[in-house]
Amino acid sequence: MAHHYYCPPENIAADGRTLTLTGDEAAHLVRVMRIKPGQALSCFDGQGTRYECTVTAAGDAAVECAVLTAAPGAAEPSVQVTLYAGYPKGDKLEHIIQKATELGAVRIVPFFSRFCVVTPKKEEQKNARYARIAFEAVKQSARDCIPAVELPLSFAAMLRQLPEYDAALFCYEAQTGGPSLRECVEAAVQKAAAESRAPRIAIITGSEGGFAPEEAQAAAAVSTPIGLGPRILRCETAPLAALTAVMAFTENLE
Amino acid sequence: MAHHYYCPPENIAADGRTLTLTGDEAAHLVRVMRIKPGQALSCFDGQGTRYECTVTAAGDAAVECAVLTAAPGAAEPSVQVTLYAGYPKGDKLEHIIQKATELGAVRIVPFFSRFCVVTPKKEEQKNARYARIAFEAVKQSARDCIPAVELPLSFAAMLRQLPEYDAALFCYEAQTGGPSLRECVEAAVQKAAAESRAPRIAIITGSEGGFAPEEAQAAAAVSTPIGLGPRILRCETAPLAALTAVMAFTENLE
CATH class of the missing domain: 3.40.1280.10 (SPOUT methyltransferase, trefoil knot domain)
Structure with a gap:
């Protein structure tokens, strides 16, 4: 299953170039998935936008990412x-x-x-x-x-x-x-x-x-x-x- | 909810004019529904036919019915x-x-x-x-x-x-x-x-x-x-x- 991680809109930089995963998502990425800087990550803001990212820093409490692309997610219905x-x-x-x-x-x-x-x-x-x-x-x-x-x-x-x-x-x-x-x-x-x-x-x-x-x-x-x-x-x-x-x-x- | 009762095909008379409910269906009708001779009853054979009946005799082990009409049930899909x-x-x-x-x-x-x-x-x-x-x-x-x-x-x-x-x-x-x-x-x-x-x-x-x-x-x-x-x-x-x-x-x- 392709994982994607939730980043609440307030954790996305105003210029849209970086985002920060926190809480359960960060903990899961670091402790279970053992994510490292440089790895690719797919994130979503829960409001319809999908962010393809590269991890820049990974700590238990926060995973920092550089946003490569931001686009409307393809999994939302037209209705x-x-x-x-x-x-x-x-x-x-x-x-x-x-x-x-x-x-x-x-x-x-x-x-x-x-x-x-x-x-x-x-x-x-x-x-x-x-x-x-x-x-x-x-x-x-x-x-x-x-x-x-x-x-x-x-x-x-x-x-x-x-x-x-x-x-x-x-x-x-x-x-x-x-x-x-x-x-x-x-x-x-x-x-x-x-x-x-x-x-x-x-x-x-x-x-x-x-x-x-x-x-x-x-x-x-x-x-x-x-x-x-x-x-x-x-x-x-x-x-x-x-x-x-x-x-x-x-x-x-x- | 409109009740309908299951009558296995072998309990339907060869001429199709009478049928007999047995087992749980008869027990439920007599003990819970307190059915009496003369009452109307809707039955089905599990193979697509619906029988509208009148009860002629009601015992714990068997409920006897006279069949008024037998017709394909209207609740089955066309596919x-x-x-x-x-x-x-x-x-x-x-x-x-x-x-x-x-x-x-x-x-x-x-x-x-x-x-x-x-x-x-x-x-x-x-x-x-x-x-x-x-x-x-x-x-x-x-x-x-x-x-x-x-x-x-x-x-x-x-x-x-x-x-x-x-x-x-x-x-x-x-x-x-x-x-x-x-x-x-x-x-x-x-x-x-x-x-x-x-x-x-x-x-x-x-x-x-x-x-x-x-x-x-x-x-x-x-x-x-x-x-x-x-x-x-x-x-x-x-x-x-x-x-x-x-x-x-x-x-x-x-």
């Missing part, structure tokens, strides 16, 4: 997908965050809705763990952007964010008819292309209990209800299936 | 996908089997390849557990076919099966260029349509270690190597992403 996931039970949200990161989501936002079984508890603390899972999945999948994992929203607050997207796909088991996921994605791609920018797509999926009819009705005013076929997908499967389909239809899975 | 999964570590194969069943695979076959870390051990015993996981996922997702989960094959034995498919998609991390998954699937759909039958597609994905170059070379003779994009997918993510993409491109996810 910006935010995943709004109904807060599930157990460790399912961790699973969703890990997989959604691998599959290219740029933002993951849990939300509470009427049929959620879990209630908010130590969410700031959990959020730090979720962010760590996303970070590790970025490293493992060799992405260049670290998805933002946000604190959970209420259903109403989640709905208020949806008008800002080119397409908001509300995955609803009871949905029949209406436009398909493919049609929504194609329309979003065209709309964004006309404005020379990346399409922004939201995927909304429910927790184990799904959505209440009145929630689905409220959502329909600010999003497009879509079905994901006649097979009933579990709450941890549906968001990843919808995300994969969006990536497939936008040629980001080839 | 028959076999998933060949490189045998992974831990409980990842169980995860793959559960999710691949939800997503509509008709057959799941693990195989051993050079970089597999696990070695065959009590596979018959494990296979019974895997079959149970698939069965439970069928019930949960309301499918009508129970996917066959087969005993693991060697890499060579797996390759020998590939010529029988309309498309065999060998998911290979190092693949660049060549036809895309979408193009392969479209060609398979056209080929099968010309012969008025469902397309048969194989997806082949590796274990944690991926494939050896000589394995990829041998596979290329009987399959189409395809990439799944620049993000490196874990061995339990890649098969489900490829399966979802096949379902999306064949309109089975809407």
Whole structure:
């Protein structure tokens, strides 16, 4: 596996010619990888830029690098997908965050809705763990952007964010008819292309209990209800299936 | 969740007018659901047919039903996908089997390849557990076919099966260029349509270690190597992403 190392933007020199790796990344490079000055290193700033570097100094606490090239990372999809996931039970949200990161989501936002079984508890603390899972999945999948994992929203607050997207796909088991996921994605791609920018797509999926009819009705005013076929997908499967389909239809899975 | 109950084909009368539920299904219906004669019941034979019935007699050991209608179940996809999964570590194969069943695979076959870390051990015993996981996922997702989960094959034995498919998609991390998954699937759909039958597609994905170059070379003779994009997918993510993409491109996810 090709390793790439995270350098937070504040550790990149203003002129972009040097950068410094610190913390776990420096420790791993020095103690495990036994990196030496003169060796090549691939770094990323977590915001989409990849830096090809040469190590100039290697200490346990800091690895100094000279930047040879800085360019947009090639592993980021052409579409910006935010995943709004109904807060599930157990460790399912961790699973969703890990997989959604691998599959290219740029933002993951849990939300509470009427049929959620879990209630908010130590969410700031959990959020730090979720962010760590996303970070590790970025490293493992060799992405260049670290998805933002946000604190959970209420259903109403989640709905208020949806008008800002080119397409908001509300995955609803009871949905029949209406436009398909493919049609929504194609329309979003065209709309964004006309404005020379990346399409922004939201995927909304429910927790184990799904959505209440009145929630689905409220959502329909600010999003497009879509079905994901006649097979009933579990709450941890549906968001990843919808995300994969969006990536497939936008040629980001080839 | 709409319940449907499994009736093995041998418990359906030769004239198709009555059927008998036994074992766990009968026990659950009588003890938990407290079913009574006269109530409606939806049953499936695990081979694609759905039976709408009326209960005629309910005992702990057997629930007798009169069949009102028998018809192909509406939850089966139009494409028959076999998933060949490189045998992974831990409980990842169980995860793959559960999710691949939800997503509509008709057959799941693990195989051993050079970089597999696990070695065959009590596979018959494990296979019974895997079959149970698939069965439970069928019930949960309301499918009508129970996917066959087969005993693991060697890499060579797996390759020998590939010529029988309309498309065999060998998911290979190092693949660049060549036809895309979408193009392969479209060609398979056209080929099968010309012969008025469902397309048969194989997806082949590796274990944690991926494939050896000589394995990829041998596979290329009987399959189409395809990439799944620049993000490196874990061995339990890649098969489900490829399966979802096949379902999306064949309109089975809407």
